[in-house]
Amino acid sequence: xxxxxxxxxxxxxxxxxxxxxxxxxxxVVVVLLPLVWIFLTSIxxxxxxxxxxxxxxxxxxxxxxxxxxxxIDPYTHEPVFAGIAxxxxxxxxxxxxxxxMSTAIALFAGMLLAYxxxxxxxxxxxALLTFMLTIHAVTPIVFTPALFExxxxxxxxxxxxxxxxxxxxxxLPLTVWILxxxxxxxxxxxxxxxxxxxxxxxxxxxxxxxxxVKIGLVVAAVFAFTIAWNDFxxxxxxxxxNASTFVFxxxxxxxxxxxxxxxxxxxxxxxxxxxxxSFIFAFLIQRYLxxxxxxxxxxxxxE
Amino acid sequence: xxxxxxxxxxxxxxxKWLFILPALILLIIFAIVPYAWTFGISFYDYxxxxxxxxxxxxxxxxxxxxxxxxxxxxxFQNTAKFAIAAVTLEFILGLSLALILSDYFKGxxxxxxxxVLPMMIAPEITAMVFKEVMFxxxxxxxxxxxxxxxxxxxxxxxxxLTSIILVDAWTWTPFVMLMxxxxxxxxxxxxxxxxxxxxxxxxxxxxxxxxxxAKPFIFLALIFRFADALRTWEVIREWLDxxxxxxxxxxxxxxxxxxxxxxxxxxxxxxEMAAVATIMVVMSMVLIYTYLRYLWKVEKHD
Numbered sequence: 373x374x375x376x377x378x379x380x381x382x383x384x385x386x387x388x389x390x391x392x393x394x395x396x397x398x399x400v401v402v403v404l405l406p407l408v409w410i411f412l413t414s415i416x417x418x419x420x421x422x423x424x425x426x427x428x429x430x431x432x433x434x435x436x437x438x439x440x441x442x443x444i445d446p447y448t449h450e451p452v453f454a455g456i457a458x459x460x461x462x463x464x465x466x467x468x469x470x471x472x473m474s475t476a477i478a479l480f481a482g483m484l485l486a487y488x489x490x491x492x493x494x495x496x497x498x499a500l501l502t503f504m505l506t507i508h509a510v511t512p513i514v515f516t517p518a519l520f521e522x523x524x525x526x527x528x529x530x531x532x533x534x535x536x537x538x539x540x541x542x543x544l545p546l547t548v549w550i551l552x553x554x555x556x557x558x559x560x561x562x563x564x565x566x567x568x569x570x571x572x573x574x575x576x577x578x579x580x581x582x583x584x585v586k587i588g589l590v591v592a593a594v595f596a597f598t599i600a601w602n603d604f605x606x607x608x609x610x611x612x613x614n615a616s617t618f619v620f621x622x623x624x625x626x627x628x629x630x631x632x633x634x635x636x637x638x639x640x641x642x643x644x645x646x647x648x649x650s651f652i653f654a655f656l657i658q659r660y661l662x663x664x665x666x667x668x669x670x671x672x673x674x675e
Numbered sequence: 676x677x678x679x680x681x682x683x684x685x686x687x688x689x690x691k692w693l694f695i696l697p698a699l700i701l702l703i704i705f706a707i708v709p710y711a712w713t714f715g716i717s718f719y720d721y722x723x724x725x726x727x728x729x730x731x732x733x734x735x736x737x738x739x740x741x742x743x744x745x746x747x748x749x750x751f752q753n754t755a756k757f758a759i760a761a762v763t764l765e766f767i768l769g770l771s772l773a774l775i776l777s778d779y780f781k782g783x784x785x786x787x788x789x790x791v792l793p794m795m796i797a798p799e800i801t802a803m804v805f806k807e808v809m810f811x812x813x814x815x816x817x818x819x820x821x822x823x824x825x826x827x828x829x830x831x832x833x834x835x836l837t838s839i840i841l842v843d844a845w846t847w848t849p850f851v852m853l854m855x856x857x858x859x860x861x862x863x864x865x866x867x868x869x870x871x872x873x874x875x876x877x878x879x880x881x882x883x884x885x886x887x888x889a890k891p892f893i894f895l896a897l898i899f900r901f902a903d904a905l906r907t908w909e910v911i912r913e914w915l916d917x918x919x920x921x922x923x924x925x926x927x928x929x930x931x932x933x934x935x936x937x938x939x940x941x942x943x944x945x946x947e948m949a950a951v952a953t954i955m956v957v958m959s960m961v962l963i964y965t966y967l968r969y970l971w972k973v974e975k976h977d
Contacts, residue, residue, distance in 0.1 A: 391775045395786070398772060402845065403790060409816050413808050424813050435906070481697035484946045488694045502967060507706050509902035509959040511932050514952040517945050518712035541705035544698055568691070573690055602797035608940075616781050622799045629803060630916050636808050643796075650795040658788040673772055 402403040407647075414640035436641035456624060459613060464645070467617040470532055471600040474539035479589060481540065482547030483504040487577060488550065501552075504545035516609045522600065523610055530614045538606050545595035550595070554588030555581070590660040594653075601650055607648035618646055690909035710956070724943040724970070737950040746926060754930040757911070758904035760845040765900060767853025768844065770893075775851070777859040787856075792850045800847065802910040805842050812921060835914050835923030842910045847903065851896045858892025859885055891970070898966050905959060908932035931955055 384590060413421050414436050420427040489497050519538065520529075528534030563576050571579075582589070600617075607617045628634035717737055723731035741747060776787060793801070809817040810830035811878060821828045830838040862885050870880050911933040915925055927935075939948035 395775050398768075399786060399789060403793060405930065406805070406816070406845070407792065410804055410808060422814060424819075426816055426819055431762050432708065479703075481701055484694040485698035487712065488691055492691060495692075504702070505898075505902075505967075506956075506960055506963055507702075508899070509906065509963055510710075510952075510956055511906035513903070513908070513932070513935050513939055513948075514713055514956065515706065515709040517716070517939065517949070518709035520723060522709065522714070537701065538705055541701040544701060573687055582791065598795060602795075604797055606800040619797045619799060622797065622803065625803060626799075626913075626916075629807070629913075632918075634807075636811075636814055639804060639807055646800055647792075647796055651792055654788055654792060656793050658784055 405553075410640045411644055413636050414644050416637065418635060418637055418646075420642075436637040446635055456621070459616075460621075460645075462613075463616055463618045465618060466532065466615055467601060467619070468649070470536050470539065470615065470617055471597050473532065473536035474543065474600040475593050475596040477536060477540035478543040478547050481494045482544050482592060482596075483551055483582075483589070486548045486551035487555055487581070491560075496554070501549065504548060508545045512603070512605050516605060519606070520609050528610075530611045530616075532615045534615070535606060535610060535615050536600070537611070539600035539603060540596070543592075543599045546595045546599075551585065551588050551594045554585040558584045587660055590657060594657060594660070597653070598650070630663075647655040687904035713949045714953055716946055717953050719946055721946045721947045722943045723939075730946075733946075736948045738954075740947060741950050741954070746929070748933050749926050750929055752933050753836075753928060754905065754932070757840065757843075757907070757928075757930055758901060759916075760836075760950075761840045761847075761907075762897065762900050764840060764844045765848045765851045766897065768848045769896070770855055772848070772852040773859060777856050787853075791853065793846045794849055796846075798907070798909040801846055802842065803846075805910070806913045810838050810842075831914065831917045831921050832923055835928050839910050839914055839928060843904065843907060847900060851900060854892050854896035854899075855889060858889030861892065862888040891922040894966075894970055898963070902959065902963070905962075906932050908936045912936055954973050 415432045415434065416427065416430050417433050417435075420430045485500075488494070489501065523529040523534055526538075552562075553619060558581055562580055564574050566580055602619065603617070604619045604622055607615075607620045608623050611617075611620065625639060626632060716730070718732060718734060719730040720733045720736075772790070774785070776790075807814070807817050812818055812829070812831060815830060818828065818830050828834050866884055866888075867880065870884055875883075908930070910928055911928055914928060915922055915933060915937075917923065932955070935948055935951050935955070938944045938951060
């Protein structure tokens with residue numbers, strides 16, 4: 373008995389070691405190595421980024437981050453960002469503004485719908501949840517030609533609010549599913565006793581129920597924010613420069629890549645500028661991010 | 676029906692519809708109407724590049740063109756191949772990571788946050804930067820490392836599909852992992868404790884308790900991932916853009932969503948794109964409905 377538990381314990385500690393090797397490998401080699409490599413490439417002198425054997429020791433330079441005319445493409449000897457560099461701060465600002473606006477809209481509309489779906493059983497509720505899942509499964513490309521035409525006609529083309537409304541709509545499926553689950557988890561007895569005390573439905577929702585699902589709201593906000601922050605296809609089709617988000621630049625870079633005149637330096641520095649705000653965001657909300665994934669995934673979403 | 680207690684109250688009845696309204700308006704204007712337009716245009720001869728020209732009605736001609744295209748079956752196959760391979764890989768890796776990380780340890784939260792970072796990057800940018808600095812034949816780090824280890828790997832050419840699947844797995848494995856961790860954490864502690872008292876083995880506890888509780892989460896992770904994989908085009912598009920001597924055989928990697936992009940944004944054949952879109956929407960609706968019915972059955976059975 374004692375011996376068997378001893379060998380069991382040995383096996384267990386061996387397993388533990390294997391686990392940590394695996395997790396360490398994934399963390400360091402799979403996730404961090406590419407990210408660090410992208411960062412290193414962005415601060416390397418141009419000739420080192422073009423070397424066919426990886427260069428580990430170099431004099432760091434910030435030349436790739438001077439998004440003015442100073443970045444000279446090594447292939448064409450032309451300034452890489454001429455004409456578009458002045459738009460960089462604007463695009464980054466647009467990204468933040470539009471992501472925040474669409475998150476607010478998605479949270480507001482999604483929260484109200486999720487509350488109704490959680491508290492009442494009405495005909496079409498299940499259909500609505502299923503329909504929203506279908507939207508999630510359809511590539512956004514499908515919607516672009518129509519939205520392009522519609523936006524031209526109603527004057528939403530290249531506007532911040534136009535883009536925000538789209539992102540809010542496509543964030544709704546996840547927002548509603550997550551928030552419904554959180555509402556399902558709150559106790560209804562408090563709401564009922566508040567009602568007996570004469571509180572109105574709005575009072576109850578905003579003063580009693582919403583504070584209970586704070587975490588759910590943060591989680592839904594994270595998803596809504598990421599959807600807006602990471603979108604490429606809508607900013608490409610529905611904006612020119614006024615309301616374009618940062619990922620709009622990807623198309624410009626893609627064109628350079630296709631004709632073969634883009635060095636790794638400018639590409640990686642652009643990527644780092646894109647990644648940094650959302651990584652900081654991830655670390656700021658890490659507590660909620662994880663709770664959200666565990667509690668926010670819905671157990672009985674399709675009843 | 677009262678919003679809270681289930682008794683009818685005129686004021687609350689209106690309030691209920693007022694609550695539904697904002698989301699419903701958004702969904703109708705920005706999802707249903709555009710899709711209906713796309714569906715309609717699939718029966719016309721229309722291009723987004725031809726301004727002001729009234730489109731001609733052509734009936735099912737666009738569908739005929741699409742279906743009679745010699746490569747369409749290959750694109751179907753590639754779509755299925757990519758989705759199945761990517762989701763399977765992500766599931767195996769995500770499950771392993773979840774099994775390890777479901778136990779709490781010091782630095783747990785930091786590790787999880789770092790693992791999630793790949794999901795926070797725009798897929799288009801991940802695709803471009805991985806194509807250049809990881810898989811690029813001259814300056815790619817992954818390409819260099821794997822060739823140094825003596826494995827012959829042509830990230831752009833022969834092994835293009837593998838590279839694309841690896842990029843997808845890099846981005847989305849953490850999603851599967853987090854969903855499954857969520858499932859594991861949904862097991863009530865009391866159930867595991869009583870199983871301990873009954874002297875259940877580790878395997879029995881995992882198979883009959885943890886796994887049973889995690890099942891709906893695993894299903895949900897799989898449907899979300901599978902749906903995403905069926906609409907992925909960014910990374911495939913990037914690889915297709917590599918010119919011929921070095922690049923992949925397009926017939927090996929081109930999928931329906933990347934074909935959709937080509938038709939809509941490169942060839943400006945908007946009507947044909949709409950036809951492909953409609954075929955894909957019908958397909959994903961059938962898949963989702965079948966899946967949900969299966970899920971309902973499983974939940975009822977439980």
